[in-house]
Structure formats: C-alpha cells, structure tokens
Amino acid sequence: MAFTAPKETYSGKVYNVTIGTGERAASFGGENVLPFLPFEGTIPNKPLIAYEIQDVPPTDWPENVQKPFSSVSGDPVTWAKFCQDTLKAKAIALRLIGTHPDRENRSPEDAAKTVKDVLSAINVPLIILGSNNAEKDAPVLIAAAEAAKDKNCILGKAQEANYKTIAAAAMANNHKLIAMSELDINLSKQLNILITQMGFDKERLITDPMCSALGYGLEYTYSVMERIRLAALTQNDLTMQPPMLADVGMYVWKIKETQAPESDVPSWGNAEERGIAWEATTAAALLMAGAELLIMRHPKAVEAVGKLIEEL
Amino acid sequence: MALSGVEIFKLLPKTNCKKCGHPTCLAFAMKLAQRQASLDQCPDVSEEAKKILGEASAPPIRSITFGSGDRAVKIGEETVLFRHDKKFVNPCALAVEIKDTLSEGEITKKIEEVLASEIDRVGQKLRVDAIALTNASGDKGKFESAAKLIASKAPNVPVILSTTDPASAEAAVKLFAGKKPIIYGANSGNAEAMANIAKTEKAILGVVANGLDELSTLTEKIKALGVEDMVIDSGAKKAEEMLENNTMIRRAALKKNYKPFGYPVINFAQRDDSLHEALIASVGITKYASIIVVSGIEKWKNLALFTLRQNIYTDPQVPMQVEQKIYKIGEATPDSPLTITTNFSLTYFIVSGEIENSKVPCRLAVMDCEGLSVLTAWAAGKFTASKIATFIKESGIENEVKHRELIIPGYVAILSGSIEDKLEGWKVTVGPREANGLPAFLKARTA
Structure with a gap:
C-alpha cells in the first residue's frame, strides 16, 4: 500500500495583523493551516514575541526574572530601550500594573504620560495593557489610547465588563484590540461578536482565550486555542479568525515552580533554570496550539522560544 | 478502516443459530460494527472471517x-x-x-x-x-x-x-x-x-x-x-x-x-x-x-x-483532582488563618498560588467535591454547609489550630450562617469571591 500524504485543505484563514508603524512594524497571523504545517498551506508570518515591561518597578516579579532587568527596570523608558536595543525585541508590551487600585493606584494621566514617553523612546510596536482591573482599566486605557493615537498599537485587554469603552478608544485612535475571555471558546466567540457589533473591524482584533501556566491549567488554554483555530480553519468561522495571544510571562512567573528555591524542593533542581524552562515550555506548548503573539519576560526564555520557532 | 455492519454480515455464517446470543447474524454484525460485541461469541465463524475482521477491528495504532x-x-x-x-x-x-x-x-x-x-x-x-x-x-x-x-x-x-x-x-x-x-x-x-x-x-x-x-x-x-x-x-x-x-x-x-x-x-x-x-x-x-x-x-x-x-494527557472530560486534606502554606502556626476550597486541581492551584503570593502563612482545607470548582460544587450539592462541617470536624484540625475561624470563598457567602449552625464554636468569615483577591484580603487581616 503506497503512502499518500493525507493533506488537509482548509476553507478559513487567520487574519493577518500588522502593528506599529514604519520600518519596524511587525505582522503576525495570516496562515491558513494548523500551526507550523506549511506543507499544506501558507504561513506568511512567524509568531511574534513581545517583551513585557511595566510602568512601575517589577518588585512583584520573582527575583530570577527581575535580575536580567535590575539596572533598567526602575524606569519604563530605560527598560523599553534596553529590550529594543540590547535584547533586540521585535515588540514591547507595557503593562500598566501600577494603575491597579491595590497597587500604586496611578492615575490615567500618569499612565498616559508613561505611554507617551515609552513610545517616543522606541520604534518597535507597542502593546499597551491595563492592570486587569476591569473598572480601572476603562479610564486608563482610554487615556493611554489617546496618548498613543495613530501609533497602531495593541490595546488590551477588553473584557465582557468593559469592552465598550476600551473598544471605542481603540477604534477612535486607530489601535488593534485584545479581547479576553476566560477559558471558554463560546465566551471568546461571544465577546468577539459583541465587539464587532459596535462597528469594530474584526480584522483588528486579537483573541486572548486566557493563558495558564504549565501545570496550572495549561491544558485548558491549549485545548481552547486548538478549538478556536480549528473553528477558524475548518468551519471558516469569521468570528474565530483573529490571531491569538498567549500572555505567558505574567501567568508563569507567579507560580511555585518559578519561585521555590532548590533548597526547598531539591527534586525540582536549579530554580533559575527551572523558571526559564517553565516560561519557555509554556510558550512552546501554546505555539503548538496556535498562539501567534506571545508576551514573555525572561530574555533566556525568549531566546529559546525564538530558537524553536526558527527550527519550525 | 472499520467495516460496516453489512460488510461484517457477509463474513458471518448467516445461519441465524442464535448461539452468540443475538437473534440473527445481521443483528450480531451490527453489534460488532458498533464494537458492542466480540467475534469470539460466534462459535462457527470461519478462520478467514476471523482474520479479516480481526485486522479491521484492531486499533488503528498498535x-x-x-x-x-x-x-x-x-x-x-x-x-x-x-x-x-x-x-x-x-x-x-x-x-x-x-x-x-x-x-x-x-x-x-x-x-x-x-x-x-x-x-x-x-x-x-x-x-x-x-x-x-x-x-x-x-x-x-x-x-x-x-x-x-x-x-x-x-x-x-x-x-x-x-x-x-x-x-x-x-x-x-x-x-x-x-x-x-x-x-x-x-x-x-x-x-x-x-x-x-x-x-x-x-x-x-x-x-x-x-x-x-x-x-x-x-x-x-x-x-x-x-x-x-x-x-x-x-x-x-x-x-x-x-x-x-x-x-x-x-x-x-x-x-x-x-x-x-x-x-x-x-x-x-x-x-x-x-x-x-x-x-x-x-x-x-x-x-x-x-x-x-x-x-x-x-x-x-x-x-x-x-x-x-x-x-x-489529562482526560479533558474528567477534572483533575487533588487529595482531600488540609494543606499548610508557608510556615503556618496554630494561629494562622484557615481557608477552605474544593479539590478541583485548577481551583487548588490558583487558590494556593494566591495564598503563597500573599506571603501570609495559612492552612488551606481542600474538600473532596469530585473535582468540581467552588460554584459548580455548591450548585451540585457537594459543597454544602453540612458537608463542610463534617469535613472540618473529621479533619482533626481542631487539634491543630488554636482559633475557630473558617474563611470560605465569597461565592458561597450564603453558606456562612448554616455552617456556623452546624459547626459549633466556629466563626465563619466570608473571603473574596475570586482567588486574586486573597493577597489583599489576607494582608489586610494581619495588618
């Protein structure tokens, strides 16, 4: 019985999204096949990895991931430049965590200033993230979107509770938008529909089905992503065709495996290497599930995932 | 490729002898196609049919x-x-x-x-x-x-x-x-x-x-x-x-x-x-x-x-569960707070992770609710006041902690009164609804 390759052709295609402006603009998505199977379709872009920085010093990050940034993380502008110039970041994700009411509770005006300052210091695309406080994110992201007008950033994250104001801000200021729902393909589809019903162009959306760290629900994110991607390709479901985000760093660097010193759990091995491997492995698995945009923290994990992408 | 019932039927003796326990060979063939019967049940099947059917019914990956x-x-x-x-x-x-x-x-x-x-x-x-x-x-x-x-x-x-x-x-x-x-x-x-x-x-x-x-x-x-x-x-x-x-x-x-x-x-x-x-x-x-x-x-x-x-390799239909017991998080002392949640592994991981983030030593009572999350378990009658009370009593925690205060998830605030009724001498405190509220909640208590 001679072998004939069981190739698949799909009716759907993931939207190609371009962010940033000028020479350093970057694109992701655009493929009409399952992840990294170029022999049966086209994959115009490789996944994009953005370095995560934040508006306040990362005192909440575990020491092993604070360390690579210790000389620059006191100021978001220096930090952003370091990522772009020294680490060769292709995109930067600025998390305005300091605006959270339980944190520094920075004002929308302060946040807008940080966004402006960072934007004027870099030429790679910027992703602007709120503090994940649905209420506070609305005014913060409106101010941030205005401060970044026409810079073609990604604004996020719009959730069920606040999508109207954030989507309107993204639309008015020509940004892309992350729509996040919690680990459920139907919720994800519904939110994309609600946002597009406001007149927001579906080709400017990025779906965040919510990330989970390896060992902490990764299989849920993995399967929701696979199902979204299959719906986009096999059923040509237009609402499921925006590229997907895996917000890896934030979820990985808060669990025990990325923090516990080797002296506490000798069977887990070196803590620093373990943390890096945890972030990189989580990212690798989600790439296989269909993520096109990754937000990551540790330079060594980013480097390793970059190397994997090169080989795929 | 799996054979259809009719294809299987053609290979059977077609005697309708009923020795297999089915009324006709066709009925048996249909059961075989659905993998609800085994070919061994037919005493008269030919060697050739056995070979063909055996190959067809073999798992696609050995x-x-x-x-x-x-x-x-x-x-x-x-x-x-x-x-x-x-x-x-x-x-x-x-x-x-x-x-x-x-x-x-x-x-x-x-x-x-x-x-x-x-x-x-x-x-x-x-x-x-x-x-x-x-x-x-x-x-x-x-x-x-x-x-x-x-x-x-x-x-x-x-x-x-x-x-x-x-x-x-x-x-x-x-x-x-x-x-x-x-x-x-x-x-x-x-x-x-x-x-x-x-x-x-x-x-x-x-x-x-x-x-x-x-x-x-x-x-x-x-x-x-x-x-x-x-x-x-x-x-x-x-x-x-x-x-x-x-x-x-x-x-x-x-x-x-x-x-x-x-x-x-x-x-x-x-x-x-x-x-x-x-x-x-x-x-x-x-x-x-x-x-x-x-x-x-x-x-x-x-x-x-x-x-x-x-x-x-986790079964997507069966929630991962953790063992029912009272977990110590950090250097918990007899005075450390006692919280409770269900044994859905994701719930456990998130709750224990947030408690760790709070840096407040705690005990986390994880109750067997067949791997359901808090709200689902409550709705399914598995995370109820009487079950919680029984679990706490039988856990032996009363010998381990000096206080008598139990922190329950905000989503089941409704249970606080009835738990107090059933758990004599205990005070029930309603915690945050979401795990990510735990660090602020726990820190505020110790401040």
Missing part, C-alpha cells in the same frame, strides 16, 4: 508494552488527533540517551539519575521511563559491556538498544531476555537481520527510515517477516520535519487506517543546548510522539517535561 514488570510502559493505542476530542491514551515515554563511549562511572551516574528521577505531582508518580543506549563507539564489545552495566544496575528500566549493527544488537538484546526491550533499529540495509533478531528475542523493533515513503515500505516488509511490535521513526531530526511527519503518520493511521503507520512513533530530540532540547521534546509531547529520547535529564527539565506530558 498498543505495545515496552519493558516488563512495574516499570513497563504502555505506548500507542491513540485514537484522536486533538485532545479535546478524547483523552490521549498512553502518555509518551521519556528516555535518556546513554552513549557507550562514556566511562563506566559516567554511565553509572546517568543510570542513577534515571532511577532517582521520580517526582510526585498531583498524586501521579512521574519519572524518566527508559534508557536509550546508543552504540556511538561503533564497537560491539563496548556496546555489550555498557548494556551489561545497565542490565545489572537498572534491571527494571525499559531499554532501547540503539545500533545498526545486527551482531551488536543481538549480543546486547540477550541481556534483556523477557524484558521487552526495543532494538533500534532496522533500516533499509539491515531489515531482515534485525527482524530475525527481534522475532527470536521477542523484542520490539525500532524502524528508522529516510522519510515517510521509505518508512511505509520498511514496516510492511518487516511485518511480512513476522514482527508485530514496532516503533517507527521517519528519520526527522529538525523540529519542522518532526512535526510534519508525526502529524502525517497520526493522520494516516487514524483517518485512513493506513496500517504501515499503525505503530507508536519514536522521536530523537537530542540537542547540545539543554533548554532547546526541552522545547523540541515539548513539540513531540504535544504532537504525537510515543517515545522521546533526550540527552540530558536535569531535574528542572524533567519537572517541566513531566508536567507538560501530564497536562497534555
């Missing part, structure tokens, strides 16, 4: 037991391409390569690492499953003495004997008689000789080819030589090729019932850079490898790969 005894691993038998459709059946085995060019001391050290690799995670014991001895020296004597060392120091660990030289393979495989090792492997140059050894020594044969076409020719040839148990390698080394070939093999086996690829896949992920190797192995774990060979098994890497394998 089930193979690699190794023997306690540490044997079952591989293959997969039925789907995507884990959300149905559980991936047999978790892929991780094997560490030991080269026969290493000194006796180095080999012993690696063997000891394998033996000590076991880790417990969410109630499952995870470990490096196998050793892959490679004939890097090209020398028969060295290969044999390294094999002897492994056979004596790790007699229960499943072994892959990697050499293309039949004489070396034969010498080494005899050291693992009755232990179902894998000989890796047979290629287009040595297929007959290797097949004979595998057949005589009852070993599994690893088949390696240069691409999928050659692989399909080789497995058919080897099967014709009488070897049933094979693991297959398309020869892919680069991640892209590995992913493409693994996908083609799995699709062909499942969707086309293509028999030459109906075997578990073995991938070789060795890289000089250990982290890169871990990520190549991750590609294999997520996409269809049944055995992955790596060169290094640092503890951090094992933990990450074991965990990924556990995540991917």
